[in-house]
Amino acid sequence: MPVTTEQVLAWLQRSAAILHEHRDYLTQLDSPIGDADHGVNMDRGFTAVMDKLPGVADKDAGTILKTVGTTLVSTVGGASGPLYGTAFLRAGMALAGKFELQDSDVMAALQAALEGIIARGKAKPGEKTMVDALHPAIQTFKAALETGEPLKAALAKATESAEQGMKATIPMLATKGRASYLGERSIGHQDPGATSSWLFLRAMGG
Amino acid sequence: MIPVAVSLVIVSHSCKLAEGVAELAAQMAGEKTIIATAGGAADGSLGTSVDKVLQALARAESADGVLVLVDLGSAGMAVEMALESLSAEQRERVQVSSAPLVEGAIIAAVEASIGRSLKEVAEAAANAQTLNKFPER
Numbered sequence: 001m002p003v004t005t006e007q008v009l010a011w012l013q014r015s016a017a018i019l020h021e022h023r024d025y026l027t028q029l030d031s032p033i034g035d036a037d038h039g040v041n042m043d044r045g046f047t048a049v050m051d052k053l054p055g056v057a058d059k060d061a062g063t064i065l066k067t068v069g070t071t072l073v074s075t076v077g078g079a080s081g082p083l084y085g086t087a088f089l090r091a092g093m094a095l096a097g098k099f100e101l102q103d104s105d106v107m108a109a110l111q112a113a114l115e116g117i118i119a120r121g122k123a124k125p126g127e128k129t130m131v132d133a134l135h136p137a138i139q140t141f142k143a144a145l146e147t148g149e150p151l152k153a154a155l156a157k158a159t160e161s162a163e164q165g166m167k168a169t170i171p172m173l174a175t176k177g178r179a180s181y182l183g184e185r186s187i188g189h190q191d192p193g194a195t196s197s198w199l200f201l202r203a204m205g206g
Numbered sequence: 207m208i209p210v211a212v213s214l215v216i217v218s219h220s221c222k223l224a225e226g227v228a229e230l231a232a233q234m235a236g237e238k239t240i241i242a243t244a245g246g247a248a249d250g251s252l253g254t255s256v257d258k259v260l261q262a263l264a265r266a267e268s269a270d271g272v273l274v275l276v277d278l279g280s281a282g283m284a285v286e287m288a289l290e291s292l293s294a295e296q297r298e299r300v301q302v303s304s305a306p307l308v309e310g311a312i313i314a315a316v317e318a319s320i321g322r323s324l325k326e327v328a329e330a331a332a333n334a335q336t337l338n339k340f341p342e343r
């Protein structure tokens with residue numbers, strides 16, 4: 001069964017709800033190693049996205065995701081605006097014109113999103129960023145699809161990998177973003193960006 | 207000879223910081239150098255805004271080029287995103303500097319005001335990296 005645009009819209013709505021619910025948690029994570037705005041920024045961005053979605057609800061998945069990207073870029077003031085903005089824009093490009101998504105389309109969109117974040121932030125795995133949740137998640141997702149698992153099971157496994165990747169950021173030394181200014185003091189804290197990335201995947205599984 | 211007029215764009219997470227840096231730089235630059243600012247997020251809170259960067263680039267548009275100076279992290283990303291939405295021809299006239307914001311802006315303002323080319327202004331600003339604030343007496 002292909003994924004419909006209704007399901008894409010439902011995922012975005014769940015993402016908005018989850019980000020809203022975790023707003024204070026994300027901001028708390030961002031306080032010791034960042035500028036304490038990640039939760040507020042993501043919530044503000046997705047509140048704006050929710051306002052924009054009705055206008056593109058009848059459009060293809062590519063247009064929907066590109067609209068999310070441009071909205072995040074113009075409403076999220078922190079680094080997560082350009083980073084997630086680029087991720088959604090690239091995922092949107094990968095799905096241009098599509099109303100029904102095969103598993104391979106979902107894979108292509110996730111891959112494009114990750115590549116967008118890497119290109120924008122110039123981060124590699126192991127630097128205490130979103131990449132540490134997304135990279136293992138997408139590897140797992142790909143491997144699961146290749147062994148013939150259904151989409152839902154593959155997404156559940158990817159979400160688990162993202163969670164492990166997120167937790168693995170705790171002992172890491174940050175070398176990208178605001179946390180890098182803290183040097184060794186960034187060790188021992190979970191990365192807020194990796195956490196919001198995990199939340200997006202969790203919303204997909206719902 | 208037509209005088210060269212490079213303009214500057216100051217991008218900061220803080221509106222006050224961007225305006226303060228522009229104020230300091232303008233004191234050195236004289237009136238013909240345009241110094242545009244993109245300070246704060248879209249709603250004025252601390253952050254950066256791609257739209258504000260685009261607006262500042264439009265205000266600073268110069269046939270001789272624009273040097274963009276940034277404060278921290280995501281300011282650079284916002285500038286990158288803004289540049290991607292310009293035409294190739296517009297983009298060619300913009301350079302982004304990795305110089306420290308205050309010193310870089312002041313050096314760039316001085317160089318721009320004496321009619322240096324974009325390349326020269328950018329190189330001078332880049333040298334601010336190694337500027338010693340406490341030279342040995």
